[in-house]
Amino acid sequence: MCDTPAPDAPPLQQSAEFAAALALCGQRAARLDDGTLVLTRRIGGLPIALLSRARLAPPTLPGLLARAGLRRSLILMNPDTPCPGLDRLGAVPLITPAHVAELDLTGDLMAGLQQKWRNRLRHARGQGLRVTQGPLPLDPAHWLLIAEAAQQRARGYRNWPIALTLAHARANPGAAQLFTAHQSGTPVAGLLILRHGTAASYHIGHSTPAGRAASAQTLLMWQAMTWLAAQGATRLDLGPVETEQTPGLTRFKLGTGARARPLGGTWAWWPPMGKTLRPLAWLDRRRMQQSWTDAPAPDY
Incomplete structure (x- = not known):
């Protein structure tokens, strides 16, 4: 076994x-x-x-x-x-x-946060961000999907094709949840979470320069974590962690209290x-x- x-x-x-x-x-x-x-x-x-x-x-x-x-x-x-x-x-x-980072959603989420992550969350809450949430629109030209495709080309990595992401949303109504941070009416960060059974997976995250300055992605992740826990989800798969190639993203994922496993x-x-x-x-x-x-x- x-x-x-x-x-x-x-x-x-x-x-x-x-x-x-x-x-x-x-x-x-x-x-x-x-x-x-x-x-x-x-x-x-x-x-x-x-x-x-x-x-x-x-x-x-x-x-x-x-x-x-x-x-x-x-x-x-x-x-x-x-x-x-x-x-x-x-x-x-x-x-x-x-290695992948997995977050247990059944415990005290705030207690599990690393101190620097908690500080960024506090910072984001003071930036006047407005967060919206809902099913991913079935639009291949949605700004988050276009931004993700451009980011893949720029950084040389591969994620799902846009068609497969939209198919997941279409085949499983409500399972593709989009969290968006707005500043002065403009989207500055987006986070797409895919539900599957009692678990969920981090799928796409993107921030504009203004969003990064406001720690918007931290606020969106917190909103997603607490919403999933309230919905009865037990685990959030945050995807691969790699300390050499993506140290910042790895710190962000593990800062949630997630644990890395092989x-x-x-x-x-x-x-x-x-x-x-x-x-x-x-x-x-x-x-x-x-x-x-x-x-x-x-x-x-």
């Missing part, structure tokens, strides 16, 4: 809400007998099956894939928790584990080869295990 116990609500990438959004986009997906969502496609004639943020029990995986008709597909896996047992199947690690890395396995490549997995085993223990420190 995987090493780290997983929370009850599934990650966004394994949720019914995500499956509904994919279906609306015409994306092919399947479910294994244990409920794991699998995205399938062909690249150069080779069938590919992607298990993203899946909660895997390696001993059962061969049978699950066989019953789903995927025994001849190249399996790409990004487990939700460390799964060292994958190497015994012959899976080969490709990318060492990332995912399981990225693995590839082609069932027809069985355990042939198992020696390659053993060569990388120590590096994978080290990554599972190197969580970013909450130094906000």
